[in-house]
Amino acid sequence: MPRLSLVVPVYKVQGYLPECLDSVLGQDYTDFEIIAVDDCSPDGSGAILDQYAERDPRIHVIHLTENVGLGRARNAGLERAEGDYVLFLDSDDTLSDGALAAISDRLDATGDPEILVYDYARTYWDGEVRTNQRADLLSSEGPDVFRLADRPELLDLLQIVWNKAYRRDFISRTGLTFPPGYYEDAPWTFCSLISAERIAVLDRVCVLYRQRREGGNILKTVSRKHFDVFDQYARVFDFIAARPELDEWRGPLFRKMVDHYLTVLERPGRLPQSSRAEFFHRASADYRAHLPEGFQRPEGGRGHKYAMLQRDAYTALTGATAAVKFRRRVRTRAAAAVSRSRRSAIGVYYQSQLRLPLDENLALFSAYWSRSVSCNPAAIAAELARLAPGIRRVWAVRADAVDRVPQGVEYVRVGSRAYWSAVARAKYLVNNVNFADAVVKREGQVHLQTHHGTPLKTMGLDQQKYPASTNMNFAKLLERCDRWDFSLSSNRFSTAVWERVYPCSYTSLETGYPRNDRLVNATADDVRRARAALGLADGTRAVLYMPTHREYQPGFTPALDLARLADELGPDVTLLMRGHYFYGNSPHIAELRRSGRIVDVSGHDRVEELYLAADALVTDYSSAMFDYAVLDRPIIIYAPDWDIYSAVRGTYFNLLEEPPGAVATTQTELIRLLGSREYDGPDATERRAAFRRRFCEFDDGRAAERVVRRVFLGEESMLPFVPFTERSHAPTPDQALELVERA
Known part of the structure; x- marks a missing residue:
């Protein structure tokens, strides 16, 4: 049985999920399991989970058959968890280095408390990291283990579940589950904290909380879904009502409820304007229904808003916020002035x-x-x-x-x-x-x-x-x-x-x-026309060389001696060079170009025609390899500077380990490959097949039609894909010649 179980609910996070899982699997602490719950995600998240599970037995994947929402997805993970402690991690967030070891050490040092609260930091798209503004509440001053009554200020931490480790037997004994809805963290967080007899804290950032720019959570969405907050606080007070021993928390949680309602009302970009009055009246009804005996309102302006809620005085509240709205209008006018200035620069027309x-x-x-x-x-x-x-x-x-x-x-x-x-x-x-x-x-x-x-x-x-x-x-x-x-x-x-x-x-x-689509649907005549347009005679082997640009180099530094390559390959091979103009004007290069042994195709507008004409592609790190693979023709990776390129430019996978075919790191090796035809042997073919399945999975010849029907014609359902094993592609130059001769 593992020490820690991490429950990771997953929905539409394929862009972030690998980073999340890698942050867990890369920990130096290893006594854990991951319960990953695919909440019927419509993207590739489920497939990513399965790929990771195949590589690491600590990952257990649950695929839900319908989308149930974050809370109930967590419940599904809880049912499968076997660790002493349960931790929750949202699938777009990550663990900091050493987080699990620090959590485990703190659990051991504090005698296995029921809840361990640890710190987090917010991360932003531009690399900024902001520490938790209430990190001071997690200082280790005082007893290592305590009840919430000894440190009630912990209620002022953000109402989240993923900055805590919960003893699994405590969860079972308390009967905690996540409710449906959008503010599901509130009842879980409050009910667990007020129920625990032994709480500990860890003053260390263990979770990096991603602030998704595109609005990855409800707090950044204008919607009536914010009305869900009423149901969640009803659950909190029902929990207290069923446990008289917890009645002491009615007042503090009433204050948290009112503050939360006011926050939803006051923050721009949450409630639709047409729903604000209705929300206020609902909040006012809750205020009166849950008002504890002898409750003292806070002082100052905040207390005044409490009083307006109690009286259901929506008009008075809108007047009280007029100054805030005025300041907002001033900011809006300033932004408009900037916009007008920009428009002037664009032009009156x-x-x-x-x-x-x-x-x-x-x-x-x-x-x-x-x-x-x-x-x-x-x-x-x-x-x-x-x-x-x-x-x-x-x-x-x-x-x-x-x-x-x-x-x-x-x-x-x-x-x-x-x-x-x-x-x-x-x-x-x-x-x-x-x-x-x-x-x-x-x-x-x-x-x-x-x-x-x-x-x-x-x-x-x-x-x-x-x-x-x-x-x-x-x-x-x-x-x-x-x-x-x-x-x-x-x-x-x-x-x-x-x-x-x-x-x-x-x-x-x-x-x-x-x-x-052209590479899938082209005919033998199309292939022959593409070759004829480049002056390629029947029987000539054409090798297309497409090096990529290196931004960190001030100019083009050729990685190949083209004259030597042409000489070594012989007169029956033509080099099609695309990407950069040839350097130098040596007589030998000029003669090779005049004879057609080297053809500069850098200015050719339709690269697809070059693909159709070529018998093989030689490239380094160009995306051409992914398109050319559609043709299922040989690809040779010539990567003499992989270590430099991958370190300076950064890459998403190791091309030398997952190539689309044969690999050469020196010109001598490249010449040997091309001369021996090893580049089209069984090993290269097997690599190309794996590469094609991964990167050409949707290229079945009907992509343009799918786009037009979806974007321009408004059709919601996509055309089905031709099964990968049933797809065709353009014939090779040799096949095209044979078909024409047969005809």
Whole structure:
């Protein structure tokens, strides 16, 4: 039987769950079990739990068949717990290093109290950590073990369950369970503390309480759900009424109740304006129903509000808060002044367009900072033309990229009046990066963020940990991401990353990448046309080399000697080089380019066509590997500087341990692999198969259709995915040649 049982309820936290579990499993103290309760989570959280449970027998997973809410999910975990003590940990929070050892040591030192209260700190998206403002209440001065009557100020700690360890036999003896609702921590916390005979404290931060920017809890939600607080305090006073020996706590808990009601009333962003009077009258009724005999109201303004509650004087209370509202209006006016100044900078014309109605049949597309008509936005635009031809499709294009716009594509130059009109009035804004800071998100507009790759390297807020790789303003980044309504994903891995590193209130769409539909649906003729456009003769083996950018390097430092590579591979191999212009102008390189042995494809707009043409891909850390894997063709990872790149840029997994195929860390090794065809052998094929199942799970050729139906046509149900084992993909160049010759 373990010493500690950690109950972890899980619901829609796939972006944070691995960090939570790792913080527990990484503790130096090991005598624990985790009871993880999947509360019928609609995202990938359940699958993450199962993956962790497969690797560590201390994790026990319960999958609930319906969503029951936080309290009852905790109850399900309690029923399975076997430890001497039960701890609760919310699945977006983490344990601090050494927390479990410190808790266990304190339990031993205090003779196994019924409750141990420990400290916590709040953590924020920008790395800020704020200590508990009432940490002083956890000082170890006085007896090590005590009753609440000896230290009643502990009631002033935040009403939470996850900063305490509870002896399991105490929970059973007291009959404690979590009620349904949204303020379920209040009855559990108060009823357990007033019932315990032996309490101890630990003056140490053991839990890091994540403050989710996108509003991860009810306290940040304007809703009538806050009325649940009445039911929870009714449970507290019912608990006391059934136990006359606890009557001494009626007065202190009455004060906690009234303070809590006033907090809900006074804090902005909780109650809808139309519900405030009703809430006040309910609070007033509770005040009179639970008022203890001889209760003394607090002094000053707080006591005055108590009196108004007792008299049910809602009008008087609204007058008393007029000064607060006035100060709020002053702040609002100041913010409006700043906004007006900003609007002036944007331009009078844009402002005039923002006042016009939205064009319900206009969609504005952009890709790669408006440099091309390509990627996921282009695939979506093509499918939109098929399924909803009445929606006008316009592209935002930089002035220096206009000559690369395909014939027949409507576009506006970025910065022009036509551009600002389109940005202001388009119902749909589609981009694989972010629109400029000056773009205003209008009510009714739909922003679709498609992204442009599966992340191996750290992205978004995770880049804060690697300052050498970026000089990004993260606050501005999140303001841009706040405009998103939808975020596309090609796999569950990406979804979890996006939701954590861009913590905003969008809807994740796990559709597959629309641009990869081409790789699934292309025919033999499509493959041959792609090769012919690059001048590749039949029988020529084409190797596509796509190195990634290294932000920490001032310029492009080639990791390959291209001339040597071409010479070693021989005349039947053509190198397609994409990503950077060739350095140097040696006669040998020039001759290889003239002969077609090396082809610079850096300026090719449609990378999917390059994938179709290539027999194999050589890359280092580029997201190209995730897309090319859809084709199930050989991939070679050439990673001569993995240690440097992973340390400076940061990565989400070890590519050398989980590659999509063969791995080379030197050019000599790469030449040997390519020359021996070992890169397409059984070992490489097995690695590629595992990689494809993990990262190409949604790419079945219908991603663009899913997006258009969900975002533009408003269909709620997604098209079913073709089972992975039944999917097709474009034929290889050899297969395409064989099929054409057969025909």
